[in-house]
Amino acid sequence: MNTTTTRPATRHRPGTPRPRPTRRGRRVVITGIGVTAPGGIGTPAFWDLLTAGRTATRTITLFDPTGFRSRIAAECDYDPTTHGLTPQQIRRMDRAAQLGVTAAREALTDSGITHDAIPPERRATTIGSAVGCTMGLEQEYLVLSDRGRHWLVDPDYRVPQLYGYMAPSTIATEIAWTADAQGPAALISTGCTAGLDAIGHGYQLIRDGSADAAIAGATDAPISPITVACFDAIKATSPANDDPQHASRPFDLDRNGFVLGEGAAILILEERTTALRRDAHIYAEIAGFATRSNAYHMTGLKPDGREMAEAIRTTLHQARLDPADIHYINAHGSGTRQNDRHETAAFKDALGHHAYTTPVSSIKSMIGHSLGAIGSIEAAACALAITHNVIPPTANLTTPDPECDLDYVPRTARTATVDTVLTVGSGFGGFQTAMLLTRHHHRGGHHD
Amino acid sequence: MTDPTRRPLITGIGITAPNGLGTQAYWSATLDGKSGLGRITRFDADRYPVRIAGEVTEFDDTEHVPSRLAVQTDHWTHLGLTAADMALRDAGIDPAAHPEYQMAVVTASSSGGTEFGQREIEKLWTRGPSYVGVYQSIAWFYAATTGQISIRHGMRGPCGVICTEQAGGLDAAAHARRLLTTGTTMVVTGGTDASLCPYGLVAQLSTGLLSTRDDPERAYLPFDTDACGYVPGEGGAMLILEHPATARARDAHPYGAIAGYAATFDPRPHPGHPPTTNLHRTITLALDDARTTPDQIDVVFADAHGHPAHDRAEAQAITTVFGPHAVPVTAPKTMTGRLYAGGAALDLATALLAIRDGVIPPTTGVRAADPACEIDLVRATPRDGPVRNALIIARGHGGFNAAMVVTTP
Amino acid sequence: MTTFTLDDMRQIMTGCAGVPDSVDLTGDIGDLTFTDLGYDSLAVLEMAARIQQRLDIPIPDDAVGEMKTPQAAVDYVNRRLTG
Numbered sequence: 001m002n003t004t005t006t007r008p009a010t011r012h013r014p015g016t017p018r019p020r021p022t023r024r025g026r027r028v029v030i031t032g033i034g035v036t037a038p039g040g041i042g043t044p045a046f047w048d049l050l051t052a053g054r055t056a057t058r059t060i061t062l063f064d065p066t067g068f069r070s071r072i073a074a075e076c077d078y079d080p081t082t083h084g085l086t087p088q089q090i091r092r093m094d095r096a097a098q099l100g101v102t103a104a105r106e107a108l109t110d111s112g113i114t115h116d117a118i119p120p121e122r123r124a125t126t127i128g129s130a131v132g133c134t135m136g137l138e139q140e141y142l143v144l145s146d147r148g149r150h151w152l153v154d155p156d157y158r159v160p161q162l163y164g165y166m167a168p169s170t171i172a173t174e175i176a177w178t179a180d181a182q183g184p185a186a187l188i189s190t191g192c193t194a195g196l197d198a199i200g201h202g203y204q205l206i207r208d209g210s211a212d213a214a215i216a217g218a219t220d221a222p223i224s225p226i227t228v229a230c231f232d233a234i235k236a237t238s239p240a241n242d243d244p245q246h247a248s249r250p251f252d253l254d255r256n257g258f259v260l261g262e263g264a265a266i267l268i269l270e271e272r273t274t275a276l277r278r279d280a281h282i283y284a285e286i287a288g289f290a291t292r293s294n295a296y297h298m299t300g301l302k303p304d305g306r307e308m309a310e311a312i313r314t315t316l317h318q319a320r321l322d323p324a325d326i327h328y329i330n331a332h333g334s335g336t337r338q339n340d341r342h343e344t345a346a347f348k349d350a351l352g353h354h355a356y357t358t359p360v361s362s363i364k365s366m367i368g369h370s371l372g373a374i375g376s377i378e379a380a381a382c383a384l385a386i387t388h389n390v391i392p393p394t395a396n397l398t399t400p401d402p403e404c405d406l407d408y409v410p411r412t413a414r415t416a417t418v419d420t421v422l423t424v425g426s427g428f429g430g431f432q433t434a435m436l437l438t439r440h441h442h443r444g445g446h447h448d
Numbered sequence: 449m450t451d452p453t454r455r456p457l458i459t460g461i462g463i464t465a466p467n468g469l470g471t472q473a474y475w476s477a478t479l480d481g482k483s484g485l486g487r488i489t490r491f492d493a494d495r496y497p498v499r500i501a502g503e504v505t506e507f508d509d510t511e512h513v514p515s516r517l518a519v520q521t522d523h524w525t526h527l528g529l530t531a532a533d534m535a536l537r538d539a540g541i542d543p544a545a546h547p548e549y550q551m552a553v554v555t556a557s558s559s560g561g562t563e564f565g566q567r568e569i570e571k572l573w574t575r576g577p578s579y580v581g582v583y584q585s586i587a588w589f590y591a592a593t594t595g596q597i598s599i600r601h602g603m604r605g606p607c608g609v610i611c612t613e614q615a616g617g618l619d620a621a622a623h624a625r626r627l628l629t630t631g632t633t634m635v636v637t638g639g640t641d642a643s644l645c646p647y648g649l650v651a652q653l654s655t656g657l658l659s660t661r662d663d664p665e666r667a668y669l670p671f672d673t674d675a676c677g678y679v680p681g682e683g684g685a686m687l688i689l690e691h692p693a694t695a696r697a698r699d700a701h702p703y704g705a706i707a708g709y710a711a712t713f714d715p716r717p718h719p720g721h722p723p724t725t726n727l728h729r730t731i732t733l734a735l736d737d738a739r740t741t742p743d744q745i746d747v748v749f750a751d752a753h754g755h756p757a758h759d760r761a762e763a764q765a766i767t768t769v770f771g772p773h774a775v776p777v778t779a780p781k782t783m784t785g786r787l788y789a790g791g792a793a794l795d796l797a798t799a800l801l802a803i804r805d806g807v808i809p810p811t812t813g814v815r816a817a818d819p820a821c822e823i824d825l826v827r828a829t830p831r832d833g834p835v836r837n838a839l840i841i842a843r844g845h846g847g848f849n850a851a852m853v854v855t856t857p
Numbered sequence: 858m859t860t861f862t863l864d865d866m867r868q869i870m871t872g873c874a875g876v877p878d879s880v881d882l883t884g885d886i887g888d889l890t891f892t893d894l895g896y897d898s899l900a901v902l903e904m905a906a907r908i909q910q911r912l913d914i915p916i917p918d919d920a921v922g923e924m925k926t927p928q929a930a931v932d933y934v935n936r937r938l939t940g
Contacts, residue, residue, distance in 0.1 A: 121729070137651075138569060141566070144647065149574070151566075151570065151646060152495065153650050155496055155650045158651075158654045160654055160655075160656075162654035163845070166643065166651040167559055168590065169558070169846055172612075173847055173848075176847065177716040180716070182713050182714070183713065184712065184713070185712075185847070186848075187612065188611070189557060189590035189610075191595070194591075204626060210710075225577070226565075226568065226569050226584070230568070230580055230588075231585060232577055233581060234582050234902060291606040292606065293595075293605065293606075295548070295601070295603055299899060314631075428585065429591045430607075431607055516877055519873070578910070581873070582902050586899075
């Protein structure tokens with residue numbers, strides 16, 4: 001075989017991008033944010049909700065939840081027509097894709113990236129989703145099966161977009177089209193860590209030279225009967241149906257499960273020098289990203305949190321930061337007993353005594369747990385925390401679980417210097433993800 | 449990947465394909481031109497416009513998947529777990545003896561546990577919410593196979609799930625390659641798919657791209673004047689990708705190495721304008737990444753969609769890079785159907801077997817090559833000759849393009 | 858059905874959660890824990906759901922947590938059936 005590495009003379013063909021730069025030195029910054037979340041559409045409304053400590057959890061309105069164990073959720077008050085989607089787009093797209101496209105538009109506008117700065121072939125699209133277009137799949141199933149009556153569903157009533165509902169990659173397609181992105185594109189579907197993993201994937205593509213920008217984030221719209229029923233079956237969601245506003249209670253002794261949410265967040269990631277050249281506003285820099293798996297159980301967590309701790313340590317190592325440098329931890333904080341104890345142990349394992357002095361909060365207390373989307377929504381919150389030097393609170397935390405003995409920023413947002421943020425995710429399949437965001441400094445930096 | 453000695457090695461292959469369960473069975477069937485396409489048997493498809501598919505009919509989950517695990521997973525995951533077991537055995541890897549955080553799992557996924565999901569959603573709507581089983585929450589979602597492989601083998605490194613439809617197998621392997629540069633030493637990668645249940649089939653029908661012919665021998669004819677769409681299939685392949693240093697240290701017998709890869713996305717189609725594709729750019733970028741020139745490629749494993757317009761676009765991309773009739777092109781997936789998340793993974797495995805044995809497997813069924821496709825299609829029978837570098841092309845519905853170059857170890 | 862037997866329970870267990878690799882379920886399993894038998898918490902939730910449907914008796918969340926062994930499940934069900 002020929003394993004020589006002489007470069008062919010014809011290597012740099014017209015119309016192809018320049019040979020990619022070396023990996024060393026490529027840093028990744030966030031220059032645009034778009035959020036479609038419960039409690040208000042758009043980043044300003046989202047940040048307002050978080051800093052006010054309001055909760056957006058309520059009785060489900062997207063379908064009649066009578067007969068379900070958990071009948072509450074955090075829903076988006078979202079009408080695609082008021083967000084500029086065309087009738088064709090609305091017909092074609094499942095709600096998850098719609099939420100994602102709306103967030104992507106906001107992020108693109110916010111970043112102000114242009115074709116001159118970053119041509120389409122240098123734009124990657126990395127979108128996370130845990131359950132894809134389940135809502136569309138379920139609705140169409142009801143038609144084709146005549147409400148479940150026929151196992152042999154009737155093909156005559158199929159809609160053309162049905163395959164797009166089954167293959168969730170179509171969500172990435174819609175967002176890539178929105179951004180005119182023609183670089184690498186993928187939907188990342190690692191369950192409830194998909195949002196962070198998708199941003200991490202975009203970060204890696206920019207780092208390794210495969211792209212100069214990434215439209216990275218996640219979307220999920222799981223508030224449909226089949227998804228609510230499947231969490232009912234494993235008693236993972238809160239049955240506090242009489243008091244939905246106070247149902248999501250991470251780290252509180254009286255918690256009884258997570259509250260399902262929906263939404264999307266898209267970040268524009270950019271290679272740092274490209275962003276600096278066009279004088280873009282930089283929210284934060286991604287300084288580290290790692291995932292580990294517990295290889296233990298699809299839904300169960302061991303109380304020691306060791307794999308999450310390993311992921312956290314790895315990100316600190318990548319960023320060349322110490323536990324003492326972390327100013328805020330955005331917790332997974334789903335509000336299940338096993339999660340809250342698992343990650344409290346992980347923080348103590350990874351950060352030692354610094355865990356006790358570092359503020360930790362869970363925004364799921366306010367906007368619920370939107371499965372794959374939440375990781376990117378939380379990353380957006382972290383970038384905003386750095387920008388505004390404000391730590392969003394853990395709402396509803398009135399009676400701390402004695403086994404969760406860290407500073408969880410109960411109920412009220414806190415003004416503080418926030419230069420370095422750790423955000424983590426934990427999900428079905430045993431996946432554990434950690435990401436570090438840092439304030440961007442125009443000169444120099446602590447890692448390369 | 450400038451230094452060939454640092455290229456990641458593929459040291460194990462596991463195959464669950466419609467025309468063969470296990471690498472040996474699949475490879476000998478493929479070289480013999482034996483097709484796995486036939487009438488759908490998993491359900492009564494008589495009333496559907498598509499009645500032909502590639503089913504892994506030999507597969508009995510009770511023989512391959514422990515009962516406790518089988519009840520909580522879909523058929524798609526059964527096939528994935530089985531292929532992963534085969535690949536690990538083939539590589540001679542005992543996961544228990546491997547550092548836990550250095551083992552990763554990255555699979556492609558495309559439609560999830562559709563059959564399992566259809567059963568549960570039926571229970572929900574006919575009997576009520578409390579009839580939905582606990583395993584719906586972990587069997588249907590796209591991450592089920594990766595998670596179960598990780599748990600079964602104690603792999604605690606970075607895990608990934610990539611959905612780019614039929615391109616997924618290459619994108620997953622490329623992500624696996626990336627992980628090997630950051631501390632992981634071994635990755636189970638690849639993909640499977642299995643949505644041959646009523647709802648899954650009807651969803652696939654909705655694109656209008658499936659072949660509706662009833663003759664399995666004439667139903668899927670990519671690059672033929674008689675091309676009429678594709679036949680769907682189930683199954684796929686898992687591969688063990690290893691860091692070259694650790695593979696050599698344990699005297700592994702690699703099939704080959706990943707030399708290069710690229711992925712792009714097509715521009716949004718506009719009504720009234722012919723679709724444009726970035727496929728040729730993808731191929732060029734992959735060759736560049738491999739530091740390989742077109743003349744060094746001995747075979748191209750085509751995506752071979754089976755829809756005439758798609759085939760012509762692919763053929764044009766190939767001829768743009770290589771010239772007309774300049775490189776052997778093949779598509780043994782005519783014998784399996786398109787396997788979605790499993791498709792490119794199986795092509796990757798097949799390319800490595802072609803390298804190992806110095807033989808290009810055939811594209812069966814094609815009689816009258818479409819003159820608009822100026823490619824040297826390897827038809828009917830295998831073609832002997834050394835295969836040092838193979839290019840695999842994969843395209844996912846909605847605009848995903850991927851290309852990978854594999855080479856001798 | 859007047860009483861719920863260990864054999865009924867065996868049928869529920871294998872029907873909805875499969876057969877464990879390492880244990881002979883036909884043996885004396887009544888007082889082994891579900892964990893020792895190879896059934897995790899999800900499996901026990903599934904068994905409880907199927908029992909509720911088959912026998913039409915509600916089993917509250919707390920009671921599921923107390924069903925540590927097949928015999929404990931049988932005893933609980935029989936108390937509900939006679940109570």
